[in-house]
Amino acid sequence: MYSVRLAGTEKNYRVGKIVCLARNYSEHIKELGNEVPDKPVLFIKPSSSIIGHRESVVIPSYSGDCHHEVELAVLIGKWGKNISEQKALSHVAGYGVAIDMTLRDVQNTLKEKGLPWEVAKGFDTACPLSEFISADQVPDPHDLHISLQVNGETRQDSSTACMMRRIPAIIRDVSEIFTLEEGDIILTGTPAGVGPVVCGDKMRAEIEKVGSLEVAVQ
Template structure:
């Protein structure tokens, strides 16, 4: 099992699945030449993709174009099936920082063929995650500064208020299709500014009120 930690909890929390929301910031969709979708675009990362703060992300040998995508991560605390947007926030236990590492060259080939994205999104070490903060310590998750630096250079600098679909609508949409269980995570999409990293780079992700996440690249 793979685990995250929640501040104030003595025991690590086992993660079941990581549900990711694509194209949830207009500027990011446009920078990649994608249409802004009318419905949520979802994919899942396996828990084997997880690494922790201070660990090393490894670029697979089959790619030469690995990109960073900093995201607000949501921890589910209760079993959620077909919940409404109005009640959805009652199922949130905490928030953390995630980086959705993406093999852009591999993804482009998969998209061209109409294939799923897992080879580009779900590889080992593709999901660095910070420690999580209890939900009641975050005033408004839709108004948080979010940024990412590579080797001290700011690459992504935005606010979670720029999300197209907010967390309640996202949870409602996900749970219409499948059940979310305690320990499941949602990555809520990335703002503009994604870019390539190479071996030797150092990434520093930050979200206001949550903390930081540092990861080396190999």
């Protein structure tokens, strides 16, 4: 099982599930031609999809259109079910940088057929993830510059202030469906600018006050 570490500490968290929120930035919704959802759109990546800093994304042979999606990752530090918005941030141990790798062609085919997305979202190496910093080092997770570059070219450049659903509401909504346990991770959605990567590309994702993440594509 994959573990993540809080920077500057000896604390390691064994990752259980990775719960991902789709369609949380309005400009990203527009660029893909999706509708604004009335309720949160959630899916899960397995912990086996995680890779770390300076490792490599391996695009599966069944896809010809793999996209990057930079996201703020939230590390859960304690058990919770039906968590209120008022108590939600007390369950957060730390924040990290994630890239939600997406097989866009596969996802679109599955969506057209009304089928689940996991094949397009949960494949091995689909979740590059940085180490985490303690939550107390991020005074406001809703006011952070978030960006991603491919081969030095900026593709995504936004702020977590543009989130439609904020972290306390996300944790509330997720915990109504899935019990949250220590080591679970929530991905909070991606801003506009997603696009394809191919073999040989190098990605650098960065979130202000949180850190950076570099991975290659093969």
